[in-house]
Amino acid sequence: MAKGSSFLRRWIWVVLGLAVGLALVALLVANRQSPGQGEAARDVPTLSVIEVQPLELRLVARGHGVARAAESWRATANVGGRVVERHPELESGNILPEGTELLALDPTRYRLAIAEAEAELASLDAEKRQLDTEEENTRELLALERERLDLEEKELERVQRLADRGQISRSARDKQRRATVTQRQAVAKLENELALIPTRRKQLQARREQARTRREQAREDLADTRFEAPYDLRVGEVDIELHDRASPGQLLFRADSTESAEVEAHVPLPMLRRVVGGVADLEGAPGALDLQERVGLQALDAQVVLAGVRDVRWRGRVTRIASGLDPTTRTVRVVVTVDAPYEKAEPPERPVLQPGMYVRVRLSAPSPEPRLVVPASAVHDGAVYLATGEDRLERRPVTVAFEQDDLAVIADGLAPGDRVIVDDPVPAVDGMAVDPRHDEALEEELRRRAEGAGA
Known part of the structure; x- marks a missing residue:
């Protein structure tokens, strides 16, 4: 009897435990509440979106360099x-x-040299006047001697006829011959003297030129003092x-x-090509090898900014592009000139652009056509997140033409009116429901940055 009653009590406890457990389960099921609509709505993420539209874009290239004077004087x-x-x-x-x-x-030596040269020129002038007088006198004497020679020649002919007839002696004839020859010698001597006068005049002119040269050299030396x-x-x-x-x-x-300063800015070649692409006349000079012949440098806007101090800047102009690339950095050397760098200087807040200052150069030009622009942070591994018309997330691949100032310029993959998600949703599941919120302030900021405002 004892064993039977003990077995019966164990089964009673087991049955009671099962009954209590079943009762608890039934109670929990009866008190369960289904999730409300508000809890389901809290699972849909709220994301900022912008509506993509073509924007006026200002292409920008940046470089750096050291300022120098546009013109320097080494006084030697x-x-x-x-x-x-x-x-x-x-x-x-x-x-x-x-x-x-x-x-x-000290100019004394050079003033004495000038005085010496001028004295020599005065002496040569006197010699020239004397030579002119000699020439005039010689010509007059030669005319007289030629008349006398003519008379002697006629007398010789008369004496010769008389001698041939035997009317005078030979000695008289020979005497007339000697007189005629003597007169011929006198005429020849005067003719030789006249023939030498041009040579003497050339010698005087040469000496005069030498004296003039010494005088001019002395004057140049005097000016160089x-x-x-x-x-x-x-x-x-x-x-x-x-x-x-x-x-x-x-x-x-x-x-x-102090009239102008210049900076030889080192600009990466891809940046420069992008900027000048909007202003280059590639058809105007098809055979031109020099970039300056194809690019209107005046169309490029240039600003020079003191490195480390954004508020200190000068407006410049691109004057030329140096030949060849920098051998170390392989960058293009663009020379930017700043006119009147000493004007409006208010040290120390606004210093003068002095030689040796390390500066940054910003070149810009308007894009030939509007471009689709999104924040660079909105591009995730070659794709952007869009909010569809049904407020669903769509991952769409895009082609980024280039990035500039934290902006990504989209070449392909987007169309005007697309709503781009500018947040970084985690997780980002294609097709999941989203709650898009239009960020007009970011759109305005994007427009300003694309136009280059505040850069």
């Missing part, structure tokens, strides 16, 4: 001499106006002092023009 001594004058402001960094006399060497500012300049290094002796060929000082 052409003549030797002691420094007798030196402008008190001839010191490194000072700005001096055009026409300022900066330095003078004075150094006058050829333009408004800023003095650089000065290597001469008052009372020092300068030697021919010695560098005295350096100075830079």
Whole structure:
């Protein structure tokens, strides 16, 4: 009996446990609530979108370089001499106006050389006048001697006829012959003197030219003793002092023009080709090898910005493209000129564009036609996310022509009116439902950046 009652109690406990478990399950099922519409809506991500439209785009190329003066003067001594004058402001960094006399060497030697040459010219002029007088006198004497010779010749003929008839002696005839020959010699001598006068005149002219050359050389040397500012300049290094002796060929000082500065900017070739593509006249000069012959450099807008200080900038103009690529960086060397770099200077907030400053150069030109532009961050591995008309996410491959200023210019894959998702949804499942929100502020910012505003 005891064993039977114990077995019965175990089965009763098992049945009771099963009953309690079933009751709990039934209670949980009865109290279960289905998810509401609000919870389902919270699973649809809200994403910012922009509507793609063709935008006016300004193509940009950037480079860097070091500023330098467009024109520099290396004042070198052409003549030797002691420094007798030196402008008190001839010191490194000072700005001096055009026409300022900066330095003078001792001119005494060259003034004496001029005086000596002028004295020789005066002497040669006197010799020339004397030669002219001699020529005139010789011609008059020659005319008289020729008349006398004519008389002697006639007398000789008369004497010869008389001698042939035996009316005079031979000695009388010979005497007349000697007189005639003597007269012939006198005429010949005067004729020789006249023949030599042109040669003597040429010799005088040659000596005169030599004296003139020495005088002009002395005048040039005298002018080279004075150094006058050829333009408004800023003095650089000065290597001469008052009372020092300068030697021919010695560098005295350096100075830079303040009228303009230039930068030889190193610009990557693909960037430059993209910018000039909108202004290049490829059909106007089909045989032109020089890029400058095909590109209107004046159509390029250039800005020079002090590296590290965005607010300090100067407007420039592209004046030329240097020949060949830079051998180290393989970049194009574009020369940008800044006119009047000293104007509107307010140091230290706005310094002067001085030689040696490291600057960045921005070249830009309008695109020939509007382009489709999206933020570069909206492109994911060659594709963009779109919001379809049914508010579904669509992953669409695109072709990016190039990127510029965090903008991606789309060449293929998008059409005007497409809604591009500018957020980065995670996960991004093709076809999933999205809640697009139109970001008009970003569209306006995109337009401004495409036009180059604030760059």
